[in-house]
Amino acid sequence: MEKYGAGSIVVSDYDPNWPILFEQESTRIKKALGSFALAIEHMGSTAVPGLPSKPIIDLLVGVPSLEEAKERWIEPIRSLGYNYVPEYVSWLPGELFFRKGPPGPWTHHVHLMEPSYPRWEALLVFRDYLRAHSEAAQAYANIKRALAASSVDDIEAYRTGKHIFVEETTAKARAWRAHAARSMMAPD
Template identity: 80%
Template structure:
């Protein structure tokens, strides 16, 4: 069982300060990485106004080359207080994963990948769809709260419990985006 670093998983009501916390961290990351950061996106539930979430800001950082990022970006990101978690590469290949905060609760997750990676598009389109479809965001909130209550500190069970909804919604989101582009 993969334990959650902060004890029990808690999903809290949306905090209107989350976009500000993201903007502050985006500026720090952009300054630390300079030209290596092609883009810095706010993803995950804290990026969707009104959506309850674990209070962790997820940042998605685009880089030209993941191999170059391994050599040149880990140290500057760690200097900002992040912890590089290389063992997550087995779970999320094609990505460098960092977390920040006391050893639980974590306050930030940082995902570094090439924007051409399929996960980049999936994270962004899922976020955009939830922002545009409040009924989907409400359904996701219900799932997250139920899973947080039943998973206790088993983050794997929490994450796996969301998989079907995330996959189905991402498929809807891709169709939605294609339809809105065609207009």
């Protein structure tokens, strides 16, 4: 069992400071990585207004080369107070994962990957769908709260419990986005 930081998993009510915390950290990461950071997106539940979440700011950082990131950019991110977690490569292939904060609970996660990696699109379309569909966000909130209560400090059980909802909602989100794109292209 993979334990969650320093105690039980807590899903907090939405905090309107989360976008501000994202912007502050995004600025620090942009400064550390310079032009190597192609894009920095706020992702995960803290990026969806009104959605309860573990109070961890997730930053999705696009880079032109994951191999170059492994060779040259781990230390600059560490200098910002992040710990690189190489053992997550088996769970998160195609990205470098960092977390910041006392040894749990963490305050920030950085997911470094190439924007062409399929997970990049999946994370953003899921976020955008929840932002646009309050009923889906509410269903996700209910699942997260129930899983936090039943998983206690087993983060793997928490992640696994969300998996089906995330996969199904991501599929709906892709269809939603494709429909919106077709609607924009249709002649009047």
